[in-house]
Amino acid sequence: MSASTDPVTHEPDQPREGDEPPEEDAAPPARSRLRRTAVGIAVLVVLALVATITFTVVTARRPLPDHSSTEQVPGLSGEVTVQRDAQGVPHVYAGTAEDLFAAQGYLHAQDRFFEMDYRRHVTAGRLAELVGDVPAAIDADKVIRTFGWREVAEEEWNLVSPESRSYLQAYAQGVNAYLADRAPEDLAVEYTVLGATVDVADPDPWDPVDSLAWLKAMAWDLRGNYDTELDRAKAYSTLEDVDLVDEIFPTFADGGNTPILTEEDLEPVDARTVARTSTELPWGTSALDAAIESATTALESVPVLVGRGDGAGSNSWAVSGDLTATGAPILANDPHLSLAAPGLWSQVSLHCDQVDDSCPFDVSGFSFAGFPGVIIGHNADLAWGLTNMNADVTDFFVERVRNDTWLRDADAEEWVDMETRTETIRVNGGTPVELRVRSTDHGPVVSDVLDVGAVVGAPTETGTVFGEYAVSLAWTALEPGRTADAVFAMASASDADEIAAAAELFDVPAQNIVFATTDGHIGYQAPGKVPQRRDVEGPVPSDGTWPRPGWDPRFDWQGYVDPAEMPRALDPEEGFVVAANQAVLPDGVGPELSQDWDQGFRSERIRTLLTEQVSAGRPFTVADMNDLQVDDWSPFAAVLVPVLLEMEIEDSYDAAGQELLAGWDYRTGADSAAAAYFNAVWRNLLSATFWDDLPADALPSGGSRWLVVVRDMLERPDDPFWDDRSTLNVVETRDEILTRALVTARHDLTVELSKDPGDWSWGALHELSLQHPVLGGPDVPGLVRDYVNPHPVQMPGGSSIVNATGWDASTGSFAVTTGPSMRMVVDLGDLDASTWVTVTGTSGHPASPHYDDQLSSWAAGDTFTWPFTRDAVEEDAEDTATLVP
Template identity: 55%
Template sequence: MPRPRSAGVVALAVVLVVALVAVTAVVVLLRRPLPDTSGEVAVPGLGAQVRVLRDARGVPQVYAEDPEDLFFAQGYVHAQDRFFQMDFRRHVTAGRLAELVGDAPGAVEADAVVRTMGWRRVAEAELPLLAPETRAYLEAYADGVNAYTGGRSPSELSAAYTALGTRVDLGPVEDWTPVDSLAWLKAMAWSLRANYSDELARAAAYGAVGDVGLVEQLFPPPSASVGEPVVGAVGSLAPAAATSELPAADDEVLAGVVAALADPADPVAGADRALAAVPDLLGDGSGATGGIGSNAWAVSGEHTASGEPLLANDPHLAASFPSTWSQVGLHCTEVDEDCPFDVSGFSFAGMPGVVIGHTADVAWGFTNTGSDVTDLYLERVRDGAALRAGEQVPLTTRTETIRVAGGEDVAIQVRSSGHGPLLSDVVPELAAAGRAAPVPEDAPPAGSDGYAVALSWTALQPGRTMDAVFALDAAQDWDDVREAASLFVVPGQNIVYADTSGSIGYQASGVVPLRQPGAGLGQGTGTWPRPGWDPDYDWVGAVPFADMPSVLDPPDGLVVSANQRITDAFDPFLTADPDTGHRAQRIREVLEDRVAAGRPVTADDMEALQNDRVDPFAEVLVPYLLDAPLPEDPGSSPERRAFTREAVELLRGWDGTTTADSAPAAYYNAVWSTLLRLTFADQLPETAQPRGGSRWFTVVGQLLEDPDSPWWDDATTPAVVETRDQVLGRALQQARLELTATLGADPEDWEWGRLHRLVLRQDVLGDESVPAPVRALWTAGPVDLGGSTSLVDATSWDAREGYGVTAVPSMRMVVDLADLDASRWVDLAGVSEHPWSGHATDQLGAWAEGRTFPWPSTPGAVEDAARDELVLTPRSTSAG
């Protein structure tokens, strides 16, 4: 009997009501954590009223009467916008990620690595080294965070906790501490470390080919770099110039901490070794993809339309969501000695202060120096002791317990030699390097598992980098910036400078170890794993800050830093593996051409240059591709060759511009990826496989001049010896077939952006293992992008894994020293982590299109741009 119409209507109504209730519940859960950004809130801990003005993109500008209130309020607004990101970061840096997310893929492994290194232990040791005012600011920031989080459940702080709570049981949110802020500096130092992966790849490549000379062809020396260094030669250093490995600090406190770290009986001595499972979580900042770097340059007023300097910066980091950076302005209502801050720029959620930006007088940008601050030491270990200078020295050990939400605890034993933790215990690639790395002829025999591998890293020494951040934020001139630079330990940064008095400059920073000269493989440069049993390979101090490269007002009125070699004479002591300089050369060429033509540089020109998408290597490679004969083996018919030539014709006359809609760029990059695979995959292990990037531009550029190099030969066809032209022809053919399958048969319809896409994913809830409806809330994209690896617009990709974007210009800024309010900035995504805040991805579209937003910083401009005002007022704790 048919159901009465009224019954069907009722059933449908019930379904709709249930659906509406479910949707409403989701909306409530998503909107519940959204912070109040206007009105007045009384909070305990403030000394006086604080104003927080937010613009159309939710960027906060904070005004306070004293610095403690200023950083208190910064902690408060960071917690409003990004607390889950902050909590995630502190769990990562403490080796407690599995405690937050459960037995998620990679979590326990990451914890094992970070616990082995002991990042948090080092941060705890740093706190007493810092200036009293720095410690006060860190405490004030923590108090501000806790003022916001106190009394709120996890679900009231972020919908991410609500989603995560369906998988694991979440306890109450812990109070924030100053050490939580300091520990994030270790994560950034890890993300920006240099040479670690190159050193590992050298060992792996040697294990495969057994020829040091062939391996060195894959790691061109600085002399093979293109373009100009950052500054002129400053002379060379010798080991006699060694100094303490730590910056100056209170001698008594410093001596106590150093002694504690050096004492084998102290558990902090094992802090060196948690390095290896973190790349998937933070982005492999070793430079292996060629994507982690930065551009920064300054143009003096003699070349600008305004007559005052311009400064640009765009740090290249792993793509992340929420963004790596959080924009903020921090302003004392009356700037004086007691409250010296009037600074605006990019901060890290979870850490007080501004990292990159400008004060009322100076502007600065950062690029990574690429200094070699890590060394891998091969250790001959037997019976719990490592051989050193002919004697068996006992290893230090400790047990770490990793708690896993919803699972069983995992206990690990951390072993350390005098050089640092035995990372080979937790990193399979390092264990393989211990079996493969070349050693001197008189080396002691390795054990059945090879040599153990220890890590020495300057970031595992406590230092005063946090002091440097606040010193920069109060800087008024060049001397102030140099003083701040002297306090940096890690990550070492190239500081590009400009000020309102008309000067521009450059200063290298960071603690860089000195290595003893000698004839041993990599002895003076740290390019290969080092024999830990031989003291001649030990560090002998650090480069004195007075000898670090520096220049003020260079004669040509330009400073360009894009991770290239810094000076011709100095670089062997900084690194043997700088970026080979293609980005730096392109930036300098564009600026010099404009200057030579007599066209004054404007902020628009600086912004356009940040979005320059010309591939510098295309000029080298394309002529060889156009001349390469196509395969004529039995599988390559005349029709197949004509089919391939149709695609090859895209490259004829192409100017190397890699816009998202470019067909030639799509084919060129497919050919480049295929060429790397055909040339090297048969001879190199996974660790040493090319991912693309500037080093491989140089390597392949040199091989193109040697058509019979053994690298061209395919080791899997022993009866045939392949040459350069054969490999080039096969790359052209295979790339044509690949793009036909993915983009269609007509090459004219191909578009680079359809291959080269950016998808932003939140670290935990954006993972593919998360149900799609939940994942969608913490995912942005895909966005079709132009640019490529090692271009000025460095939207990088891994040539081993496809064309998806892995690293990006994480923000862009142009500072106009003639009118600071005419400056401009853009973040990768937005200031908020809350999906329905309106500010989680409201900058992504502009960023992808190469646009920026106005950057107000003076009081009048900030007031004019304000859309919301939140007033924080003191509340006594007795008032409840």
């Protein structure tokens, strides 16, 4: 069905900031930087300065909205008040829920419409329509059209409740009210820049389904063990030994850390055991290699919109009021996701003038531009945080295909027709691309998406009788669900039962929900649609950790875990609950959710610090929680440094780095020389140990799994992985590799930083360089790129550290790839005493002072006050706008 909303007539524009050149003291920081760079230099540079000022004042500032005027918004039933604080966060007050969400749509479009438009083009497989004949955009469109995100979202429109549909329609109406009568260049500077190379038409009206499709992007980036399943198969392609693969993919139990809930929280069930009959896979190695290559290519073609990588996790915990200074619970949450400019989150408060059944919202927190409501935050009764549960919700099926048929049952020789459709990808300024999509019962055939002839054309060992190989993807998010209903239900929930009811609707992505209430309770709830898999004897486990044969129906999904069986807890005896992507339950307890968890070093550190403070008898405060969120102690160093100090390095120059480790407290502050050296050692240790054994696209990222692998290998000095297979007739041992890593790290930092170790600092290596998703890349003119990308900031922390500023060791770079996309701490005893911060700011306009005004505070670990009650909001308000019908 079409849920399009007609453009809403907009009254003549009120005067807006940017209609006239601003006063000099109103220039944003970016403009000041550009001007300081150019002053007093040659005539050529002065001309560049003039161009810069013209770009900044005339072009970049043109879309800036007025945050303190009266605006007419057709469709409102009454007056809406919007008060903004010093960070530009809007606090919205309305008489009806529909007016509340219409206002939110208007404000999102006002501050961040290009971000919304970019996201909806991505999620509909229409990115090439926006950015033109860009191969990466066309590849992304092919993959997403194959997945059919937009089609699933359209089905969801008929599935969500009438109330949710009314909220989504109201939101779209508000967006379209802002779009009406505004040219693209009045909406965002990005359209002006894109207009230099492609035709930029007026944006389409916002459709409620555009909002639902955004949920598919969130589910995709937080999909669980997709990457790990691929990595196992990639590792097997070179190791050719399932036992060796198992060694570098240890279970959560191997890590020895504590799950979210204990056995006492659920009745125990028998642990799963899956027999392994051989170490040969049911398909040829070459065919598997090609299949995995195709799936990997498809994965990497989808733009990152939420988060990806080893550091994409999150921390969340709640502490009972019995342990706090106020006597009320405190809840903390900081999702670790991919970081970009503008940041993912849009802070907002949404208040019904009178809270009742017809208008139940009195909520504040973090929203997504493009979707109504609040995703994470608190209302007057309850606060909730989300972390990725890592439930296994995807499986690859290696299929046998003949033309447009696939083998559903090899024993019965049952060949059935595939579902097929043709998609047309329109390319701005280019030739349309035709895409033929095929699907089996398991899901879309992803090996058809790109040029992967090695998969489709590879004959099997039995010739054409069993056809050719292809790869399909089963994923829970490709079935329509009611996650939109869950978002609104959580925003108005007040107790554990209402959170459980909301969780039953929260199909994808599967997220840990930690919550606390103003009446004194804390708890945990696992939501999500999680597949059930049958135990099948075979060469590898049938638990979803490896690709599975599509021609054997025993490997098909057997339904989903009953929502009533999903783990939950209320007021645990120890007085706190911690969810940081570790296993939800011990092995053999409760439903089978996944085998691929974070190894739990962040969660264990949080638990340790909480337990120490409880033992000391010191009540917790909001400040304590803020400090804990930026803890930068390294579990990697705690494991490795004692062994590294045992290595003997004869040359005093080479040993200068090692000397930094003696007496180091394992903290990874931005100014730490020891942290810089240690992380260089870790990077080099991983490359010296594993790069000769694994394919180039499966090298160690350096996250929590690799710490468990190396920690266990330290007890096996002759483990075959220590040997460098590239050195002929030599078999290296543990100590040789450790010493090599120490020495090469000293030499590397001499080149990268300084000959004097005293000049080294972790932050000089570990920088965060935020990039605009469309205009921030190297192919964009430097003037524009420098303007839309905030200045790099030096960061503490690292992978599997509580302050989780992740980096990828396989790239050779220490640059921050993921991190806390926001931080919040909620005091359930005094909601106005809560704190929050995002990585950039509330605005998506690079010329706005709120584009990146929170970045330096975020990087330093500071937060801002978070007013909630009307009096506190009014006291902090710096701008007030009124929206009228």
